[in-house]
Amino acid sequence: MCTTCGCGIGQTHINGKSMQLHQHSDKPLHYRPLKHSHAHAPNPMPADTDHSPNTIHFGTGIAGTHTPGMSQARMVKIERDILAKNDRYADENRQHLSEHGVFALNLVSSPGSGKTTLLVKTIEMLRGKLSITVIEGDQQTDHDAERIRATGVPAIQINTGKGCHLDAHMVGHAIQQLPILDNSLLFIENVGNLVCPSGFDLGEAHKVVILSVTEGEDKPLKYPDMFHAADLMILNKCDLLQHLTFDVELAIEYAHRIHPAMPVIQISATQGSGMQEWIDWIMSGCRSAATAKQDPKQFDSTFG
Numbered sequence: 001m002c003t004t005c006g007c008g009i010g011q012t013h014i015n016g017k018s019m020q021l022h023q024h025s026d027k028p029l030h031y032r033p034l035k036h037s038h039a040h041a042p043n044p045m046p047a048d049t050d051h052s053p054n055t056i057h058f059g060t061g062i063a064g065t066h067t068p069g070m071s072q073a074r075m076v077k078i079e080r081d082i083l084a085k086n087d088r089y090a091d092e093n094r095q096h097l098s099e100h101g102v103f104a105l106n107l108v109s110s111p112g113s114g115k116t117t118l119l120v121k122t123i124e125m126l127r128g129k130l131s132i133t134v135i136e137g138d139q140q141t142d143h144d145a146e147r148i149r150a151t152g153v154p155a156i157q158i159n160t161g162k163g164c165h166l167d168a169h170m171v172g173h174a175i176q177q178l179p180i181l182d183n184s185l186l187f188i189e190n191v192g193n194l195v196c197p198s199g200f201d202l203g204e205a206h207k208v209v210i211l212s213v214t215e216g217e218d219k220p221l222k223y224p225d226m227f228h229a230a231d232l233m234i235l236n237k238c239d240l241l242q243h244l245t246f247d248v249e250l251a252i253e254y255a256h257r258i259h260p261a262m263p264v265i266q267i268s269a270t271q272g273s274g275m276q277e278w279i280d281w282i283m284s285g286c287r288s289a290a291t292a293k294q295d296p297k298q299f300d301s302t303f304g
Contacts (some may be wrong), residue, residue, distance in 0.1 A: 093203025101293030111192030
């Protein structure tokens with residue numbers, strides 16, 4: 001079991017084939033290692049964290065969590081060891097992608113936020129403009145990968161079994177199997193979860209967090225690590241606002257408490273509103289990735 005988040009060992013499948021991705025040697029898959037281009041920020045703490053006597057906190061120690069029978073110091077050491085190994089694989093992924101001018105996005109959200117629908121609509125709007133490949137992450141089934149393949153775009157499914165997130169080693173295996181072209185776009189749709197994916201770098205250029213208006217405005221305060229780790233927030237399903245009491249301004253205010261500089265795009269993936277701003281953001285990133293392919297120093301300044 002992965003001590004960092006409780007993921008099960010030996011449960012992962014890529015396109016239906018079992019992969020023992022947590023049990024591997026320290027040898028790199030196929031890329032050269034690269035020093036991380038950006039630092040990991042400390043876990044954020046929302047300003048209005050409840051300190052009332054009616055709240056029991058198990059996340060206030062140095063480990064930020066609690067495991068029965070294990071000391072905080074031991075948990076910190078285990079987590080650091082796990083994440084350090086993951087970061088080595090993430091660096092290899094990032095180096096490979098940057099050398100080929102591939103702009104990779106890690107889409108993260110809770111289940112049901114509309115990630116796959118957003119991907120399908122995005123692919124339709126980018127048809128003929130970019131080469132696109134997709135890595136889909138779910139605990140079971142290949143339903144989402146089938147929806148992507150129906151658009152004509154290559155997609156590979158990673159089933160994590162009991163695992164609640166993708167890691168860089170899984171993604172590295174998927175990259176090996178995908179026909180990823182130079183100067184292209186790679187979408188990684190993570191397992192629906194606003195907790196564990198925040199701590200695992202996959203080698204992407206950016207994490208994009210998707211919050212739907214059918215969820216609560218306070219999601220950024222409840223799950224601050226994810227919103228702190230993301231470089232863009234998409235507020236999805238805005239066509240439903242007329243039927244809801246969701247406060248858009250409050251949701252954005254809460255997100256900016258956690259990550260003040262994070263841009264927010266309000267969209268409806270089904271109706272198309274706001275989609276062009278999202279497409280423009282992607283196209284800008286793809287141009288930067290293509291430029292970085294020619295000038296590696298530009299990669300650090302663009303994605304660092």
